[in-house]
Amino acid sequence: MHVQRILFNSRPGNNGAPVPENFRLEDTSLQPDLNEGEVLVRTLYLSVDPYMRCRMNEDTGAGYLTPWRLSEVADGGGVGRVEASRWDGLAPGDVVTCFNWPWATHGVLKGSALQKMDPQLVDGHLSHLLGAVGLTGLTALLGIREKGHVTQGANQTLVVSGAAGACGSIAGQVGRLDGCSRVLGVCGSREKCAALVDELGFTAAINYRRDDVDARLKECCPDGVDVYFDNVGGAISDAVISQMNSGGHVVLCGQISQYNKDVPYPPPLDPRTQETLLRQGITRERFTVLSYMDQMDAALLQLSTWVRSGQLKVRETVVDGLENMGVAFCSMMEGGNIGKQIIKDDCGRVA
Numbered sequence: 001m002h003v004q005r006i007l008f009n010s011r012p013g014n015n016g017a018p019v020p021e022n023f024r025l026e027d028t029s030l031q032p033d034l035n036e037g038e039v040l041v042r043t044l045y046l047s048v049d050p051y052m053r054c055r056m057n058e059d060t061g062a063g064y065l066t067p068w069r070l071s072e073v074a075d076g077g078g079v080g081r082v083e084a085s086r087w088d089g090l091a092p093g094d095v096v097t098c099f100n101w102p103w104a105t106h107g108v109l110k111g112s113a114l115q116k117m118d119p120q121l122v123d124g125h126l127s128h129l130l131g132a133v134g135l136t137g138l139t140a141l142l143g144i145r146e147k148g149h150v151t152q153g154a155n156q157t158l159v160v161s162g163a164a165g166a167c168g169s170i171a172g173q174v175g176r177l178d179g180c181s182r183v184l185g186v187c188g189s190r191e192k193c194a195a196l197v198d199e200l201g202f203t204a205a206i207n208y209r210r211d212d213v214d215a216r217l218k219e220c221c222p223d224g225v226d227v228y229f230d231n232v233g234g235a236i237s238d239a240v241i242s243q244m245n246s247g248g249h250v251v252l253c254g255q256i257s258q259y260n261k262d263v264p265y266p267p268p269l270d271p272r273t274q275e276t277l278l279r280q281g282i283t284r285e286r287f288t289v290l291s292y293m294d295q296m297d298a299a300l301l302q303l304s305t306w307v308r309s310g311q312l313k314v315r316e317t318v319v320d321g322l323e324n325m326g327v328a329f330c331s332m333m334e335g336g337n338i339g340k341q342i343i344k345d346d347c348g349r350v351a
């Protein structure tokens with residue numbers, strides 16, 4: 001069987017921005033004969049995520065992440081359909097997902113590593129299983145609920161950075177649904193600001209590339225900031241934290257502004273920001289979604305219910321073709337996406 005796959009070609013270096021040439025496409029063949037316990041899957045959608053930048057380094061800096069190895073097939077979150085199975089729990093036609101899906105049009109995977117998904121959960125929009133009703137949605141929902149201390153009726157102001165991205169766009173909406181009275185998004189373009197306010201129900205948005213972030217924060221958050229869902233770190237986070245109320249909470253979700261730098265995770269804070277956290281009694285606990293997998297089923301059901309009822313709006317940036325994985329990854333790292341960055345594999349072409 002003819003397959004296409006994406007190999008990890010070169011490392012950008014701990015202090016460099018990734019380029020599409022860090023990946024390369026390979027045409028090859030796959031022996032579809034299955035051993036006991038194996039499943040042949042056809043890829044439908046692949047996820048493109050910031051944590052993959054850490055996997056491009058020899059040392060990922062995180063115990064739970066293995067580095068990609070040079071000239072081997074890259075992998076990450078994926079959704080596909082079973083084509084043949086020698087694993088009791090799966091049959092041809094089943095929709096399955098896993099965190100270590102090979103970047104390939106087809107793959108032979110261990111059945112035990114795959115999770116069977118009910119397409120009804122996403123009304124047939126299978127890409128949502130990688131986004132709003134997948135790890136992204138879980139990160140937003142559980143991050144807000146575990147670390148945000150959002151309370152109905154408490155008149156809280158939530159600020160989200162990376163707000164027009166996959167996690168941010170959901171986190172802001174979850175904050176609103178859970179009771180925040182004001183939700184402000186910080187993101188990198190005018191188009192993104194418009195999407196946040198006009199489509200996703202944010203109260204206001206700041207374009208950090210153009211606006212005076214300090215001044216706009218003051219204007220949009222007249223009562224200060226109570227909860228900050230931080231996806232980016234760096235100067236944006238310093239500005240937000242400087243306007244936080246005492247007893248506030250930072251959800252330390254990610255620090256993408258620092259991922260192309262050779263710094264530990266989480267990166268060291270500006271001493272003034274550290275001082276503000278201490279003085280104001282603001283919590284800033286690291287959040288890792290994988291620590292809450294025992295809550296996954298209930299949380300996915302909640303996200304599914306909200307998406308299907310229209311209470312939670314979903315944006316995606318879908319790029320066609322496995323061969324574009326590298327381009328899509330680099331674009332996402334530079335802000336080319338609104339909502340979840342997804343690759344749709346057009347593998348019918350090469351089957």
Ligand code: NDP
Pocket residue numbers: 048049050051135136139162163164165166167168186187188189192231232236252253254255256257258287288289290332333334335336337339340341
């Ligand atoms: P996004 O869809 O948000 O894509 C990344 C976005 O980051 C870009 O669109 C860009 O938007 C923004 N960005 C890139 N560089 C910078 C910069 N220098 N300053 C400010 N913004 C920047 O990705 P995800 O939603 O998948 O991930 C968001 C964050 O959540 C990441 O930090 C990621 O590591 C983290 N994460 C954490 C998890 C956890 O368990 N803690 C799980 C999953 C994700 P813009 O145009 O606004 O610049």
